[in-house]
Amino acid sequence: MCGIAGIFHVTEQQAIDxxxxxxxxxxxxxxxxxxxxxxFEPGLALAHRRLSIIDLEGSPQPMASACGKAVIVFxxxxxxxxxxxxxxxxxxYQFNTDGDTETILNAYLEWGEDCVHHLRGMFAFAVWDRQKQSLFIARDRLGIKPLYFSLLDNGHFVFGSELKVLTQHPRFDRxxxxxxxxxxxxxxxxxxxxxxxxxxxxxRPGHCFTIVRGQTQLPEQQEYWDIPVNPNAELxxxxxxxxxxxxxxxxxxxxxxxxxxxxSFLSGGVDSSAVVALMSQLQEDPVNACSIGFDIAEFNETDFAKQVAQRYDAKHHIEMVDQNDFDLIDKLAFLYDEPYADSSAMPTYRVCELARKHVTVALSGDGADELFAGYGRYRLHGHEEKVRAMLPLSMRKPIFGPLGALYPKMDWAPRVLRGKTTFQSMALDTVQGYHNSMxxxxxxERMKLFSQEYKHKLGSYSSVAVFDQYRDKITGLDPIKQAQYLDMKTYLVGDILTKVDRxxxxxxxxxxxxxxxxxxxEWGFNAPTHLNLVAGVGKHTLKKQMEPHLPHDVLYRKKMGFSVPLANWFRGPLKDRLYDNLLSEAMGQSGYFSSTQLKTLIDQHVKGVRDNSASLWTLMMFESFLRQSKAA
Known part of the structure; x- marks a missing residue:
């Protein structure tokens, strides 16, 4: 695993600083x-930071092909x-190393841009073709590895594994x-x-492009792979x-x-437990399994992790995290380079910190929920879709639209009475409804939060456009499969995989x-919904097949998630910070927010009137990004 960077002067062959x-x-x-x-070449500089995993002494990067025609950073x-x-x-083809980097180089020389179809793995790379004076950029199919790029006003095409690589360039537009x-x-x-x-x-995941010397505009990203969406291919x-x-x-x-x-990570949930179980069957030595727990019972899963570790005689490493471990807030904003609001980034950071004490490579269970319909929201989406199937939108909109507008948001009430989001979603079509639920x-709430100035700038734009771009691809799929596909294209990449990578x-x-x-x-996405989602329980397909390998309590217990006690933090140790940061001069000068609504959100939460913890955390991470970006 590594970091890559580069500068390609697309219009001139001037030496790069x-x-x-x-x-x-x-x-x-x-x-x-x-x-x-x-x-270095005239008008080109490629850079690499290496974490040695395979062929420890060989495979230095940037690497030139044996024939000298191409150079790669990977x-x-x-x-x-x-x-x-x-x-x-x-x-x-000649090979001078025993690693995978040179394999990509020779694959490019043999198949050109089609080389990506031959690669199985996670990757982001750039290949400099010396004869064509072009740079070929590619990212793996699911977006496990990141790649950022920009074309600057001085003709520099810059790219890197993290956004902070680009922002370091003095001509970068902030x-x-x-x-x-x-x-x-x-x-x-x-x-x-x-x-x-x-x-x-x-x-984008599963995309690539080539930029050629003399090109003055960014080329279109070309899709070379997509999640199979053939409804007739059900297993x-x-x-x-x-x-x-x-x-x-x-x-x-x-x-x-x-x-x-x-x-491997071992949270005590189904997915990481399945990985540990199968690793144990594939190696003779005990698996290094890494778990963290919290000193508060409702967030602690270590008892379930211990069951799996004991069953497979794993070398189990556990560390407990203080429930008030909120010192990472500003560090997370630095790590992610742009606003990022998944609070589970905090325990993820800690489990990675623990794992690195014992291993250099860790396997994880990420992706199983999206692939086998494990999230509770899929069940709720399915219930909503049954109503949509019975009533056309022309009837639902005038019935549920007013209900969604008038019904109070009752976070404190039993789930059966929390109907506001559901009513709103029922007044929308399938894709819009899932967007609302997500x-x-x-x-x-966004329109209350945003200032009039910012709403004017937005015009008719809505974030539902992020989902709308995939409508044509998911036509013909059942509603749960549609949601799974949308999650794999958006939430999995932008949230889960980004979190784990950083x-x-x-x-x-x-x-x-x-x-x-x-x-x-490609195989698992074709598991039919009626086998994935059984009696309201997700991942049934996976759980059923793992029964011989994992304890029943691990497979069929209620899903906990990897979360932190935000609501308590914002009513206790972080209360003053909420007021100071969210009502700061920087937030006011940004022009994005209504200061009245910011204060209302904080007051409601602190007084216990509503649980606004998710909104407040999202705002706090945005404020931290703003503050650090101004200081850079």
Whole structure:
């Protein structure tokens, strides 16, 4: 696992300032503390920070092909590199190393841009083609590894593994993109392909592009892979029973190749427990399993993690985190480079910190909820969809629209009485309804929060556009599959995988994700909804097949999630900070918010009238980003 960076002068062959590319690369030294090097040509500089995992002494980067025609910087792991090595060697290609980096180089020389179809793994890379004077940029299919880029006003095309690499360039435009502020307060992150900055972008998962010398505009991102959405390809129950465990085990197995200590996260939930169980069956030595717990029972899952660790005689590493572990707030804003509001980033940071004490590579269970319908929101979405199927939108809108507007938001009441969001969603179509249900702040709440000035800037834009771009692709899928697809394209990438990448790389830890092996995804996404979601319980397909491998209590207990006690923090130790930060001069001068509504949100929460903790955390992380970006 590494960090990559580069500057390509697209219009001139002027020498790139060595100190500039070095300063950009140094911003991501945490991603690769083992080595750092550079490659220069007139008008080009490539940079790399290395975390040594495979071929520890070899495979230095940037790396030139044996023939000298191409140069690469690469972040990630290619799990089928040995097979590709053999195939390409038979075609006459020369190899000077035993790692996966040179395999990508020769694959590019053989297949050009189609090389991505031959790669199995997680990756973000740039290949400089010396003859074509072009830079080929690619990102893995599910978006496990990040890549940011921008074309600056001086002709510099800049890219890097983290946004802070780009912002280090003195010509980088720090103007915020107004629409992404609306997106952020909807989702809690900035969705691909945009960033918080107006002229900086993320490469979408499963996309690539080539930028050529003389090109003065950014090229369109080209999609080379997508989640299969064939509703006629559903797996049978027998096929699932016969294949799921073996296919998942194979995805785990190919991720256990490393020349450094390897282990796994173990939260005590189904997904990480499944990974530990299968790892234990694939190696003789005990698995290094890493867990954190909280000193507050409702957030602590370590008893379930211990059951799995004991069953497989794992070498179990546990650390307890104080319930008032909120000192990371500003550090998280630094790590994520743009507003990011998933509070589980805090325990994720801590478990990565723990894991790095014992291993350099850790496997995780991320992706299983999206792939096998594990989130509770899928069940609720299914219930709403039954009503939509009975009543056309022309009838639902005049009935449920007024109810959604008038019904109070009763966070304190039993769930059955908390109907405001449901009423609002029922007045919308399937995609809009799911967007409303997923929103941290619903549209009516955002419109109260935003200033008149900012709402005028937004015009007719709504963050539902993030979902709308996928409508054509999900036509024909059942409503739950539609939600799963949307989550895999947005929430999984922008929230879950971003969280894990930044938290792990902050500690120079590589995390591998077996559930997101693209071959397993291509197979598993076709598990039918009626087998995934049974009697309101998600991931039934996965749980059923893991019954011989895991304790019943682990498989069928209520899902807890990886969360922190925000509501208590904001009524206690963080109360003063809420008032100071959210009502600060910086927030007022930003022009985005109604100061009256900011104070109302804080007062309501502190007095116990409403639980506004999710909204307040989203605002606090935005304020921390604003403050740090101004200081940079």
């Amino acid at each position: 060595a100190d500039l590319i070095a300063s950009m690369n140094d911003k991501q030294i945490h991603r690769g503390p083992d080595a750092g090097d550079y490659y 972040n990630g792991e290619i799990y089928n590199f040995k097979a590709l090595h053999t195939e390409l060697k038979a075609k006459g 103007t915020l993109r107004d629409t992404t502020v609306e997106d952020y307060f909807t989702f809690g992150y900035v969705p691909e392909p945009h960033t918080i900055y107006q002229n900086a972008y993320k490469l 049978s129950e027998q096929e699932i029973a016969e294949q799921l465990v073996e296919r998942l085990k194979e995805a785990v197995d190919i991720r256990m190749v490393a020349d450094v200590p390897l282990g 929103s941290i702040l619903r549209r009516d 938290a792990s790389m902050a500690h120079s830890l590589e995390v591998r994700v077996p559930f997101l092996d693209h071959k397993f995804v």
